[in-house]
Amino acid sequence: MAYWLMKSEPDAFSIDDLERVGTEPWDGIRNYQVRNMIRDEMKPGDRAFFYHSNTKVPGIVGIMDIVSEARPDPTAFDPDEKYYDPKSDPDKPRWLLVDVKYVRHTKRVIPLPELKADPALEEMPLVRRGNRLSIMPVSEDQWEHILSLEDQG
DNA sequence: GCCAACGTTGGC
């Protein structure tokens, strides 16, 4: 079982939205590196932190389960969709998604500056300069460490 | 709203 961190802008889709719907297709991935990770490394049963980006207090806000294999992202085929990609052929889909399922909110928001200041997390892509991955792997040690932060601060 | 970082596109 692997661990992940997945970013979403809460104005578009928040942890509260995920709690409301229960399970959601994580669509809109349009980055090859991220696509390859979900295609080759992500598996049902994996677990992920839900991260709010591009908001007043960016940080980790919840936990979810990966509940599907990677499958074609239908929004890539729909001209009305924001993330429509005319170059993605339904017979040979370029973009993939996975389904995620709400587990719980973290006990508190764990804000980005706190993650950045933590020596145990300095290897995380999240806190490294110029990182632009919307999904990234989290090691087991990092996962446990972040969970331990829930009860602090 | 600004802008640094970085991925993608397309002309050559």
Next chain:
DNA sequence: GCCAACGTTGGC
């Protein structure tokens, strides 16, 4: 295959 221009991400 190079690389300048352009678009996007996302913190601040």
